[in-house]
Amino acid sequence: MYLIPESEFFSFGIKAIWDKIVKDGIVFDIGQQYDYCSLWWITYKNVIIKKELLLLIDSLDNPSSLWPLMKRRQYMLNGIHSIGQIDGLITDYALPIVAEPLQFIKKLNEVVTFINSNKIEWNYLKINIPEWSGYLNHDRINEDLLEQNRLKWITKEFDKYTYINLDCTF
Numbered sequence: 001m002y003l004i005p006e007s008e009f010f011s012f013g014i015k016a017i018w019d020k021i022v023k024d025g026i027v028f029d030i031g032q033q034y035d036y037c038s039l040w041w042i043t044y045k046n047v048i049i050k051k052e053l054l055l056l057i058d059s060l061d062n063p064s065s066l067w068p069l070m071k072r073r074q075y076m077l078n079g080i081h082s083i084g085q086i087d088g089l090i091t092d093y094a095l096p097i098v099a100e101p102l103q104f105i106k107k108l109n110e111v112v113t114f115i116n117s118n119k120i121e122w123n124y125l126k127i128n129i130p131e132w133s134g135y136l137n138h139d140r141i142n143e144d145l146l147e148q149n150r151l152k153w154i155t156k157e158f159d160k161y162t163y164i165n166l167d168c169t170f
Contacts, residue, residue, distance in 0.1 A: 021064065067107075078121050
């Protein structure tokens, strides 16, 4: 897993990698597009609360997942969210982009391990996963995640989305 600095977020190389992973995957939505996410970031990164970009990619040679995340601090808590899921500025938002949906859980574990091993301070990770993405099945999420990975999850279904709140003390 690699952390892409904000200065490289707008480079042609990241756009090409991003577009390839989106094209290869099954999720195709305006909120997943590089152009949408980069414009969202330019527009809202300093609105209400300053946000720090945490763009993660699983490989530089043959990438199969991209995690457009941001870190923010509010009420003494450091939260990590997907780009676009905060401060009432949601029109659409960036899901993690995973070429193989069956690899989502594995890639999520890699992201959490990377965040922890790089001493990125966080109190919670919040990712909203819509049902149409094919990444998670709400009916099986507790079985798949709690039993196999021994994680403490809070999940709820709202308007066909699965909301995952992962506490940093798992």
